[in-house]
Amino acid sequence: MNPTQSWGGMQGHESRQEPIFWQQDIHAILKRDQRFLAYGLGRSYGDSCLPSEGTALLLSPLNKLRSFDEKTGLISAEAGLSLAELLDFIVPLGWFVPVSPGTKYVTLGGAIANDIHGKNHHKRGTFGCHITEMELLRSNGETILCSPTREKELFAATVGGLGLTGVITWCTLQLIPIQSALVDSETIKTTGLDDFFALEDASAQDWEYSMSWIDCMAQGSRRGRGIFYRGNHAQTGRPAEEYAAQAKWKVSVPIQAPSWVLNKWSIRAFNEVYYQQQQSRVKKGRMPIDSFFYPLDKILHWNRFYGQRGLLQYQFVLSLDRRQELNQIFDIIAKSGMGSFLAVLKKFGDIRSPGMLSFPREGYTLTLDFQNQGQKSQSLFRQLDAIVLSAGGRLYPAKDAMMSPELFQNGYPLWREFSRYIDPKFTSLFWNRVSRG
Amino acid sequence: MVEAHKDPVVAIFGASSGMAFAVAQIYAQKHARLFLIARDKQKLSQMERDLRARGASEVQTLVADLGSASGARAATELLRQRVPELDVVLIASGVLGDTDQLLNDAQACEQLFNVNVQAPLAISNTILPLLLQQKKGVLALFSSVAGDRGRASNFIYGASKAAVTAYASGLRARLRDSGVQVLTIKPGIVATAMTAHLPRGPLSANPNAVARRIVKAIEQRADTLYVPGFWRWVMFVITHLPEFIFKRLRF
Numbered sequence: 001m002n003p004t005q006s007w008g009g010m011q012g013h014e015s016r017q018e019p020i021f022w023q024q025d026i027h028a029i030l031k032r033d034q035r036f037l038a039y040g041l042g043r044s045y046g047d048s049c050l051p052s053e054g055t056a057l058l059l060s061p062l063n064k065l066r067s068f069d070e071k072t073g074l075i076s077a078e079a080g081l082s083l084a085e086l087l088d089f090i091v092p093l094g095w096f097v098p099v100s101p102g103t104k105y106v107t108l109g110g111a112i113a114n115d116i117h118g119k120n121h122h123k124r125g126t127f128g129c130h131i132t133e134m135e136l137l138r139s140n141g142e143t144i145l146c147s148p149t150r151e152k153e154l155f156a157a158t159v160g161g162l163g164l165t166g167v168i169t170w171c172t173l174q175l176i177p178i179q180s181a182l183v184d185s186e187t188i189k190t191t192g193l194d195d196f197f198a199l200e201d202a203s204a205q206d207w208e209y210s211m212s213w214i215d216c217m218a219q220g221s222r223r224g225r226g227i228f229y230r231g232n233h234a235q236t237g238r239p240a241e242e243y244a245a246q247a248k249w250k251v252s253v254p255i256q257a258p259s260w261v262l263n264k265w266s267i268r269a270f271n272e273v274y275y276q277q278q279q280s281r282v283k284k285g286r287m288p289i290d291s292f293f294y295p296l297d298k299i300l301h302w303n304r305f306y307g308q309r310g311l312l313q314y315q316f317v318l319s320l321d322r323r324q325e326l327n328q329i330f331d332i333i334a335k336s337g338m339g340s341f342l343a344v345l346k347k348f349g350d351i352r353s354p355g356m357l358s359f360p361r362e363g364y365t366l367t368l369d370f371q372n373q374g375q376k377s378q379s380l381f382r383q384l385d386a387i388v389l390s391a392g393g394r395l396y397p398a399k400d401a402m403m404s405p406e407l408f409q410n411g412y413p414l415w416r417e418f419s420r421y422i423d424p425k426f427t428s429l430f431w432n433r434v435s436r437g
Numbered sequence: 438m439v440e441a442h443k444d445p446v447v448a449i450f451g452a453s454s455g456m457a458f459a460v461a462q463i464y465a466q467k468h469a470r471l472f473l474i475a476r477d478k479q480k481l482s483q484m485e486r487d488l489r490a491r492g493a494s495e496v497q498t499l500v501a502d503l504g505s506a507s508g509a510r511a512a513t514e515l516l517r518q519r520v521p522e523l524d525v526v527l528i529a530s531g532v533l534g535d536t537d538q539l540l541n542d543a544q545a546c547e548q549l550f551n552v553n554v555q556a557p558l559a560i561s562n563t564i565l566p567l568l569l570q571q572k573k574g575v576l577a578l579f580s581s582v583a584g585d586r587g588r589a590s591n592f593i594y595g596a597s598k599a600a601v602t603a604y605a606s607g608l609r610a611r612l613r614d615s616g617v618q619v620l621t622i623k624p625g626i627v628a629t630a631m632t633a634h635l636p637r638g639p640l641s642a643n644p645n646a647v648a649r650r651i652v653k654a655i656e657q658r659a660d661t662l663y664v665p666g667f668w669r670w671v672m673f674v675i676t677h678l679p680e681f682i683f684k685r686l687r688f
Contacts (some may be wrong), residue, residue: 021455021630024479061455061630064483065490075490085645089466089491 004039004049004056007303008372008401009310012039012050013429019058023078023169029055030139030167030425037428038163040107041082044114045313046401047429048162054425057167059109065089066170073175074132079109079168084297091289092240095175096233098130102344104294109168114398115160115358119209119229119293122349124176126360128159129351134171139425143169148354157421160355162397164431166423180237181246183209183292186230187283189275193224193327200347203230209292215271216343216368217264219334223327226345227278231292246288252300257307262371264337271339309372313399314381316388317348319363325391326364329384333368336380340368356414359396367399378402397430408434444494446523448472448516450560451503451530453480455629456579459648460527465493472520474499474512475530503530504548509556513563525655526564527577528557533631539593546593553597558604572616575655578605582623582663585672589687609660618658622651625668 004012014037018029030036035054042049062080069075073095077086083097084104090096100118101111110116115128124130133147136158144166146155158165190196196212203210207230214226296302303311318325333339344367348360370377385407388395394411395403409415419435447464449457452473461471465488473488473496475481481498488496497519501512509530531553539546557578568574583591584598602621609619626632626641635641642665654662663669675683 019630019633021633022480022483061633064487066486068490 004051004058005042006045006047006049006401007043008045008312009303009306009308010047010050010401010429012037012056013053014051014056015053016055017058018055020062020080023062026057026137026167026169027141029057030137030141034425036139036167036423036426038079038109038113038167040080040110041105043103043106043110044398045311046397046399047433048114048397048400048431049110050429052427052429052432059167060107062169063107066172073177074172075175076133076170076172077108078170079112079134080107082107083111087289090175091178091181091243094178094239096178096289098124098174098176099127100293102294103297104290105297108171108173109163112159112168112171113161113163115353115355115360116398117348117360119211119231119346121351121360122204122210122347123208125349125351126160126353126355126358128354128358130174131159131354132172132174134158135169136166137169138166139423154421156354156356157418158355160353160358161418161421162357162428162430164422164426164428166426178233178239180234181239181242181289182234182237182286183231183289184234185285185287185292187278187285188228188230189278189281190224190226190228192222193323193330196224196226196228196345197323197347199228199230204347204349206232208232211344211346213274214330214343214345214366215275216330216333217268217271217339218275219331223330223334225275226343227275231287234286242288246290250298250300253302253304256304262306264339267339267341270341274341306369306371309374312370312372312377312381312401313367314370314384315359315365315367315396315399316384316393317359317361317363317365317396318388318391318393319361320347322363322391322393325387325393326366329366329387332380332383332387338370338373338376338380340370342367342369356418357397357412359394359398363393365396367396397434400430403434405434405437409437445469445525446472446520447525447527448474448520448523448564449527449529450474450509450512450557451528451579452484452498453477454529454531454579455631455644456624456627456647456651457527457529458484459644460529460651461488462491462645463648463652464525465489465491465496468492468494470495472497472499472516474501474503474516476500476502476504503552503556503560505551506555506559509559510563513560517564517567522571523564523567523574525575525577526560526568527579528560529579530556531579531631533591534594536591536593549593550597550600553594554600557601561604561608568617569612569615574616575618575620575658576608577620577622577651577655579622579624580605582625582668582672584623586676586683588675620654620659621661622654623661623663623668623672625663625665625671 033055037051038057038059059080062078064078066076101116111127115126136144210230212228350362447469453475485496502508534549580601581598583595584602587595605621628641650664
């Protein structure tokens with residue numbers, strides 16, 4: 001048995017794995033063991049998706065639809081359904097997920113449990129905002145229907161609840177209509193963070209999607225330069241034909257790269273090339289859904305590029321008035337030489353997240369990825385943690401592998417209330433780590 | 438044959454098998470009229486919901502025990518009473534079994550042959566008059582690459598599938614001019630509930646991709662489908678190895 005794995009390469013400590021093909025199978029399994037955690041497609045980066053003991057319930061085979069109303073776009077499906085599978089069904093019919101993360105290889109259950117966000121947070125809030133109903137199965141065999149109005153405390157605990165409140169067996173989601181499977185996009189070369197701040201504000205009204213890639217190796221006057229992306233679903237088109245015409249090719253990283261492939265020179269070179277590839281200030285285009293939302297899905301197992309030691313992500317949110325701290329963080333990263341390819345900056349809007357442990361709240365969120373370099377990474381993260389903590393920010397559990405209990409508990413003041421709704425037989429490596437003390 | 442102007446009518450025996458259900462999902466999106474036959478009522482109703490949501494113009498379910506020839510025959514007769522005509526009949530019921538256990542358990546061994554051989558043949562023989570009468574339709578039987586040559590690790594399962602392969606091949610020849618096409622489906626390792634206890638290697642295929650190939654083979658009125666396709670070449674080599682070499686391979 002290969003242990004469950006997170007995207008960053010950490011491993012679960014379960015002693016058993018049970019693939020779930022039918023809802024009724026879970027009931028029997030819940031009677032057979034003392035500790036559980038549901039595991040979907042393992043796209044969480046750190047240890048939040050990993051069991052600390054007992055049985056890993058492998059949910060991804062549980063992927064049947066329950067109902068679909070093609071007039072209203074209300075769809076109900078089992079929790080193991082991936083966004084990839086969902087999109088294959090809904091896009092040709094002229095519907096899209098209201099909130100989409102950077103990969104389509106996540107399950108509905110995982111999307112709820114991490115209350116994921118996308119490039120349109122300023123317009124639509126988090127994934128959980130669009131869940132109208134879901135069923136939760138507790139280890140005592142009880143099934144509980146919850147929604148924003150029914151069992152609403154349990155609903156608020158389960159959205160963003162990291163799978164700790166039981167097994168989400170199915171959910172109902174409100175889709176958004178699209179007229180085309182293409183996205184009208186603009187990419188704008190930015191000179192620095194002030195440029196980014198202004199563009200985010202200017203785009204909030206008329207653009208559904210926006211975010212920015214930042215060259216985090218650039219220092220001095222170039223600090224914070226990057227490429228700003230914004231997009232809207234095209235107004236007219238033929239979703240079925242356009243979706244079918246999308247390129248289907250994929251490449252796979254077959255083996256782990258040697259760890260020396262990534263170093264400060266190669267990362268600096270990549271960032272330079274990536275920034276300089278765009279000559280003009282603004283480039284307009286029309287892109288297929290996959291290229292706009294999921295460029296990295298083209299490269300299966302891209303995490304192997306980070307070698308045996310795996311990768312670490314770091315994503316935090318700071319409130320809007322903390323631009324100074326944001327600048328400070330960019331300085332620290334550039335000076336550390338441990339830069340990242342995928343520094344992504346996004347402004348979260350003011351739509352309230354529905355979960356007690358939901359990560360998004362109004363402010364700026366920055367995502368960074370680093371090769372895991374052990375001690376070196378830890379000391380960099382500790383410097384960043386100190387700034388985030390003192391600025392009243394918080395880290396995203398789905399990305400985290402090493403935050404302290406102090407940082408978690410300060411960032412998520414509702415964590416004690418949340419813990420009242422945890423299923424007594426459910427836990428994870430993440431929870432064991434951050435709920436101490 | 439599937440006519441363009443109306444919704445195809447598809448009957449699936451052993452519908453809760455992973456590959457068969459994936460095939461049903463594709464037909465549902467083509468607005469087919471689906472008849473699902475399986476043992477478990479709860480599973481049938483969950484599958485029915487999925488297929489209706491995907492756009493099936495009709496879904497009927499039939500609870501039946503396909504573990505014996507008589508059960509299979511009864512189920513097929515019941516189906517015949519419900520459908521005036523059929524475009525596709527897919528026979529997917531089957532079990533894998535553990536060779537070591539089967540060698541020591543006569544009853545389990547007999548049961549495996551009941552499920553994998555007796556029942557599919559009974560279904561096929563019982564539905565045949567209808568197909569011959571309508572002079573059209575595709576009868577698709579799940580065999581397996583394991584039926585091409587008995588391997589040390591799973592030759593009892595392989596023997597049962599060899600019977601299906603031989604049956605389908607002979608029937609295809611016999612029905613050559615009848616308008617009815619017989620398709621032998623030979624999957625390799627597919628990631629479904631049947632193989633969930635086996636380690637997922639690089640060879641294991643996604644059931645949805647396999648199902649797309651099956652539907653295409655049905656539409657093209659193919660004879661034999663190896664799926665994924667590379668198995669045709671793997672099995673070509675395996676079936677042509679001289680016995681004195683083959684018997685030393687313990688896979």
